[in-house]
Amino acid sequence: MVPTSYFLVLSAVLFGLGVIAFIFKRNILTVFMSIELMLNAVNLAFVTFSRSLGQLQGQVFVFFVIVVAAAEAAVGLAIIILIHRNRRTLDVENVDSLKD
């Protein structure tokens, strides 16, 4: 069997890469995708602990995370469409009216 720690290290690396993408990317769609990447890293940790502790609750929580991610994608992409319609840009650097 694959040791539990392997999966957890991969989960941490994946989450870190998601954070890096979230900070470095400038396209608002890619920023949104990096959030999905982080959610996936958390799901991996949930499934790993579920197996390691021999409990099924972790997998149930993964379902809830996936459902919330779907809801978030629906609302978030609607907001992105709205931003594009109002400002004609997808660059997060140009959406800065809260700065002024």
Next chain:
Amino acid sequence: MITPQIAVFLVLAAVIVAGALSLILQRHPIHSALSLVVVMVALAGLYLLQGAEFVAAVQVIVYAGAIMVVFVFVIMLLNAGEEERANVSRWARFVGVPLGAVFLVEVAYWIGRATAHLDPAPAEAVSTRDLSTLLFREYVFPFELTSFLILIALLGALVLARREESN
């Protein structure tokens, strides 16, 4: 000692990390989206490796299927082009990036060490029946709440994306 399972894990982990790096390095959003699909399918393989078959199926169908289709659809709808090259300051490039890499490696190292004693449970097949029993007995109220959440999210997306009549 590399067992077949560990070999499969290493291959899938390499695919996942490469996909995530590709998501960061690609300039065009559609390439990033396709990299994310690769990451999600490889993650489904890892779930299979851990005996979570139903989660793997849901991962492929809902995540790699439905959610990413919506992403690609929006990218094409908005005609999203290449991202401009960010002018990263010299401080960020020569101090921030190495510090971030060191931090990432260190976190991964300590998580690996702290959890090294956790042995994987004996591989008992988790049947989808057990999972659904748990979901529809103990967690039936959160389950109904999530269906409500989806409904509200759909309504919100409709209201947000609707074109104003006056315009």
